Amino acid sequence: MKIIAAFEKTKELSYTSHLDVQRTLQRAFRRANLPLAFSRGFNPHPKLSFATALATGYTSEGEWLEVELDKEITPEDFIEQVNAALPKGMRFVRAFVADDGFPTLSKMLVAARYLVTLYTDPPVSAQELLNAVRAIMDSEEVIVEKKTKSGIRPANIRPEIREAEAISASDRTAVVAVVGTLNAAGGLRAETFARALFERLSVNGRFTAHRTALCFEGSDKLPRLR
Amino acid sequence: MNDRTLDMLLSRVEKPARYIGSEWNMERKEVYDFRFALCFPDVYEIGMSHLGSRILYRVLNDMDGVYCERCYAPWTDMEQALRELNEPLFTLETKSPLKDFDVVGFSLLYEMCCTNVLTMLDLSGIPFRSADRDESCPLIVAGGPCTVNPEPIAEIMDAILIGDGEELEPELVACVRQAKRDGVSRRELLLRLSAIDGVYVPSLYRPVFENGRYVRMERLCEQAPEHPVRRVVRDLDHARYIGRQLVPHMQIVHDRVAVEVMRGCTRGCRFCQAGYIYRPVRERRKETLLDQTRDLVRCTGYDEVSLLSLSTGDYSELHELLPRIIDDMAEQKVSVSLPSLRIDSILKDDLEKMQTVRKGGLTFAPEAGTQRMRDVINKNVTEEDLLRAVTDAFTAGWCGVKLYFMIGLPTETDEDILGIAELARKVSNAFYRLPKDKRGSGFRVTVSVSTFVPKPWTAFQWCAQDRQEEIVRKQQLLKTALKGVRGAELHCHPSVLSVLEAVFSRGDRRLNGVLIDAYRRGCRFDSWAEHFKPDAWAEAFSENGLTMDEYAHRERAADEPLPWEIVDALVTPAYLLREWNKAQEARTTKDCRQGCNGCFGEHCEDYCRV
Structure with missing residues (x-):
């Protein structure tokens, strides 16, 4: 299933790079027991993509991303479970389930x-x-x-x-x-x-x-x- | 430090994530009465990868009322920013200056990060020498493998911890805490500390030099032990482990879960300091390891586990442990890696099971080019072992292999150097001998050559290091000999740094002055080629009336007093001397799992349970 969600980035964590954020989220999903779906093929990638990157050093109230999971979950549970596994300074504030055919955020x-x-x-x-x-x-x-x-x-x-x-x-x-x-x-x-x-x-x-x-x-x- | 100052500092540096803390599993405490700053004199990416620091962070924070925070050496851009804004160096957890702590403890993993210790003290307004500090300063201590020769930092440190830290550090903290409650003087505190097993308080001893050489150590106080004995955690299976491992935001050098399967190594390679100073071998039970691995993966979210030790292929239950751990982890899509395998480990089947071993990165360490030389260093692997291992790998699809060697080893001749090229040629031939359809393309055999550095508490602690000109000549000889070996590529480590490393490895107390002078002349991050300043070092030595030559390139007589022997590292000098003599005759010593070689002398019954 595909979830579309927005997170805040505040305080010290604003000094992490976009790559750092990707890593932190992937690990947080694992800790929250929400398995990321992986692309097939020789070099599998997690199906996690961002509307855009946030420059290192900027804080934000709403960074949007879309993520495909190997497990069904409600948006409310998604927010609760992932937030419990995120370091202080990153927190999901909104989430919804994307219907089939929902265009990609970056578009x-x-x-x-x-x-x-x-x-x-x-x-x-x-x-x-x-x-x-x-x-x-x-x-x-x-x-x-x-x-x-x-x-x-x-x-x-x-x-x-x-x-x-x-x-x-x-x-x-x-x-x-x-x-x-x-x-x-x-x-x-x-x-x-x-x-x-x-x-x-x-x-x-x-x-x-x-x-x-x-x-x-x-x-x-x-x-x-x- | 307020948020605005922190912002100002962080906006000036290239990698601000090194200084922010807030990692998953970081300790946050509200109530504490004792503060410990766990310092690592290298950058975050390296310090965060260090297993020992991870263990100590957990052990200390598990103590009631104790808050252990971390601090790493600031990169040069942060050092500059701190100086420009006139701000002190700060810890990651609460952004506090080191001066506010009760104890500041440094982990010393290699000699070449000692100038960074001074940077960290300097940026904290703490005087460099123990003698210049008073009660208002935190207690400055050091631990880690380098402290088996504590003398080069003996004037800087108030106390030096020798050996395993997980039991020793809490005892140190308890002692300092009690002394604070009792309101005792710094001198009384140091005396109390010297009574703890494994603690060396250098100010209670004075080295004596005659004719420019160290001759003996004088004890200045009856209560101080004659020889502080290296601490050993006897039961690793029940010892504290990392528990909730910190998960960094930025990528670090060893960015994965580390499970320590055993401590110590029984092989007895004569050049290897770790092989001697982590004895005896202590293993964790496989059930414990399975539990710890599951636990660590669950609380970190990492998807990679590394089974750590000095020689994981020697773990006695490896063939029972590996399949279980791999199956267990495969369910969670977690890969398992073994970083230190020997060529003679019989692991082919296990490796095949590890689908996660990436093709391309295959490294073997024959260390020397001829069998005679390998016998001298007691690296008990043969050419057949190597050729079988690489042939297996090539057949399985690998088309690149990296071989590690040392040059400048004792008794080495040009024949041994040429032997390295010969071995590379045989490896190359082993690849091209395979039928074309059975081998990959783009073959590479990378020959990586470092310069041998004699280390204290090894069989080679007496020997002279080759001079730089000789090393350069040997490197050139090897370069020429490797021409015409298909796919060969040579990487030589610069030899200048090896000389300084040799000096500090076997240095004495006079080097404290050199270190401080070198720091004042701008030496920082010496192990980073772009920062290493050989001229500044040379000036610091001559300023102190010393030469690097005397320390690095001089063979010590068997009966010469050695400055590091103030410590009792458990392995006896008599055993090391036997090994040194056997080395010169190219006679090998068996793995001590096959029978005791008597390395601990009178300590054997107390400490060694192999």
């Missing part, structure tokens, strides 16, 4: 919401933050150096920014909510958005990113953009 994924927190030195005012966000949204082009496989090259990230809103600025901490395009082909990275903001604010600092939601199209059971 339905369209966007992601983030809270981006900038730790700035010197501090920025609420007005300065508002202006910087507005400047980004009013530009036709937002050019950021982007790391690609062929090296660092400038890229226009403006088309990938759907919405952005200044939330707060106090005590050297500025928070912005942003919605970026995200699908199988790629999309906005919170990191490049944060760098664009730092540039507009003319300050330096570090940032943290928290993914509040993944947004999908094509199913009522998954969070949508609007």
